[in-house]
Amino acid sequence: MRLRPENKYKTWLPFWIAVGIVLGILIESIYSQFGSTGKVNGTGKIDAVFNYINKSYVDTVDMHQLVEEALPKIVQELDPHSAYIPASEMKRLNEDMEGHFSGIGVSFYVLRDTIVVTSIVPGGPSEAAGIKQWDRIVNVNDTLIAGKNITNAEVLKKLRGEKGSVVKLGIRRDNNPELINITVTRGDIPMNSVLAAYMQTRTIGYIRVGTFGFNTFNEFISALSKLKSQGAKSFVIDLRGNSGGSLEVVVAMVNEFLHKGDLIVYADGRNFPRQDSYANGSGTSKEDDVVVLIDELSASASEIFAGAIQDNDRGLVMGRRSFGKGLVQSQRNFPDGSAVRLTVARYYTPSGRSIQRKYEKGKYDEYEMEALNRYMQGDYVNSDTASTLIPYKTGGGRTVYGGDGIMPDVFIARDTVGMNSYFNSIANRDYIQEYAVTYSDMNRNKLREFQTVDDLVRYLYRQPLLVNLVSFADNKGIRPRPYYIEESRKLFERHLISNIVRYFFGEESYFSVYLQDDTLLKNAVDYIERGLAKPESVVQERYKSITLGQRINLHVPGEFTSLFYA
Structure with missing residues (x-):
């Protein structure tokens, strides 16, 4: 039976009403935030602005890119x-936290x-493929990269990649004009976070x-075990x-030095119930002397480690204010692999002190410049001028x-x-390391003859x-200045030789040579040998005589240099 026209309209009427309601809700959700009355919701404003841009902006906008650029500024x-x-x-x-990346090795x-x-x-993959030390990488995947003023970041981007993927390298070896073509299958490459572990003296x-990845x-436990097998009874x-890392990792590491029930750290926040971390008594070095070295770039997990040792009267902390x-x-992860890291609590050392320095919202450039500002005002060579320090008592x-x-x-x-x-003019241009590479390459056969670092x-x-x-x-435009050259002789030689x-002997040997004249390390050893780092001595009167800001007329050498791994 055919419907009459008026019945047909009645049949479709509910459908059109539903469509109208949905469209009304949608329009309201997009434009309601732009009204002149009513309570404005902040998150609704953000959605409305993005939708308004997407629908009405004069030019086509990459909304994904816009969000990617906006989110960092908001957070x-x-x-x-x-x-x-x-x-x-x-x-x-x-990769930094996990302690490995995928590359050629x-x-x-x-x-x-x-x-x-x-x-x-x-x-690693390069050793298996036949690449040798001092080879030159000229081509990557048939693309010439030599002579292109390439940066370290660009090299990493070309040589690292997904595990199991391949990269074709054109290698020049021993000044031979003929390129050697080698295909390398990328694999997992370990990144050691314990950079050195060796005997400084017969017992230290x-x-x-x-970093704390x-x-x-596991690396730290292996280092302790190795040194104990070599006679270590004290540790620096x-x-x-x-700059820090995982909270769980640093708690496990400092646990090695503390007794059962010692408070290591606690965290507390507005919607983050207080969480205390205690030593469980399973540590392997509870009776060993310990000295912790810090400086102005020691942060976060490093400060937890130092604070736990200090507040439990377990050993000495030496160096400069952290x-x-x-x-x-x-951290909350998004499906596309991005993430938001949100501050949810503050952590406190066992004595109850927060070590977070003050900051003003929106003035984070000044916050990041704090280390330089401290240098300019003389904190690194004189008594520290911090004005916000609050006294606390240890156990x-x-x-x-x-x-x-x-x-x-x-x-x-x-x-x-x-x-x-x-x-500084030579070091800041990286000429010390550049010359060290050049010299090592030119004299590689002779230098390989030596069997020991000494x-x-x-x-x-x-x-x-x-x-x-x-x-x-x-030859690079820095004219010689004889007086300054002689004044810097020992510093130049230590950087060059290390x-x-x-x-030829690896990263650990680099540190052992570089730190031979490190006066901070020397004094850590001296304090241990004089019994001033023993747990029972840190509460004695002779220790209390070391007061805040007291100037010890000793010095810490320059900065370490690091390698890039692909």
């Missing part, structure tokens, strides 16, 4: 450490626009920790320049300070001897390395 307004992390950067950060140096392989990761072990605890833990980061971030009754980083028990100034304008070091000190470096820099040693 970073909260505090200096909350952040939106794009998917591309998140991958690199995850070499360290490199870009020498005169050419990638020079300075070392091969043992057992030295451990340098570069997911593998750091070097956290200078360590960075002052006491905020706890929680043993000692006074410690919070509110602006960890103040060390023994303040030791930064070494400025030899760091004159001539040295033999190589003795040989290098007899060579005219400084004279050659001065000539090398002169870098050359690195290319």
Whole structure:
């Protein structure tokens, strides 16, 4: 039976009414925030603006890119450490924390626009493919890269990649004009976070920790075990320049030195119930002497480690006031691989002190410049001028300070001897490392003959390395300045020789040579040998005489250099 026209309209009427309601809701959701009355919802405003731009802006807008650019600005307004992390950067950060990345397994140096392989990761993809130390990488996937003024970041982007993927390399070896074509299958490459672990004396072990990643605890335990097997009964833990990492990892590491029930750290926030972390008594070094070294770049997890040792009267903290980061971030991941890290709590050392330094919303450039500002006002060579330090008491009754980083028990100034304008002009242009690579490459056959680090070091000190470096820099436009050259002689030689040693004996040997004249390390050893770092001595009167800001007329040498791995 056919419907009459009026019945047909009645049949479709409910459908059109529903469509109208849906369209009305949609239009309301887009434009309601632009009305002149009513309560405005902040998140609704954001949605409305994005929708308005997408629908009405005069030109086509890449909304995904707009969101990617807007989110960091929104989140970073909260505090200096909350952040939106794009998917591309998140991958690199995850690699740093996980302690490995996928690549070809070499360290490199870009020498005169050419990638020079300075070392091969043992057992890695490059070793299996036949790449050798001092090879030049000329082509990557049939694309010429030599002579292209390529940066380290660009090299990493070309050589790293997904595990199992392949990269074709054109290699020049031993000045042979014929290129060697080698295909490398990328694989997992370990990134060690314990950079050095060796015996400083017959009974004192030295451990340098570069970061607190997911593998750091296992590396740290292995380092302790190795040094104990070699006779270590005391330890110097070097956290200078360590910007932090995983809270769980640092808690597990400092647990090795504390007794059962000792409070390590606690976190507390508005919607973050207080969480206390205690030592469980399973540590392997509860009775060993310990000294922790920090500086102005030691932050976050490094400060937790130093604060736990200090507040439990367990050992000495030496060096310079730390960075002052006491905020706890929680991470939420997006399906595209990006993430938001949001500050949800503050952490506190066992004595109850927050070490987070003050910041003003929107003035985070000034916050990041704090280390430079402290340098300019003389904090690194004189008594620290921090004005926000608040006194607290440890379990043993000692006074410690919070509110602006960890103040060390023994303040030791930064070494400025030899760091004159001539040295800085060469170091800042990376000419020291460039010459070390050049010299090592040119003399590789001779330098490979040495069986021990000590033999190589003795040989290098007899060579005219400084004279050659001065000539090398002169050819690059830095004219010689005899007085300043002599003033910086020891500093130049230490940088040169330690870098050359690195290319033939590895990273640990680099640190052992570089730190031979490190007065902060020397004094850590001296305090241990005089019994001033023993747990029972840190609450004695002779220890209390070391007061806040007391100037010890000793110095800390210059900065370390690092390698790039692909």
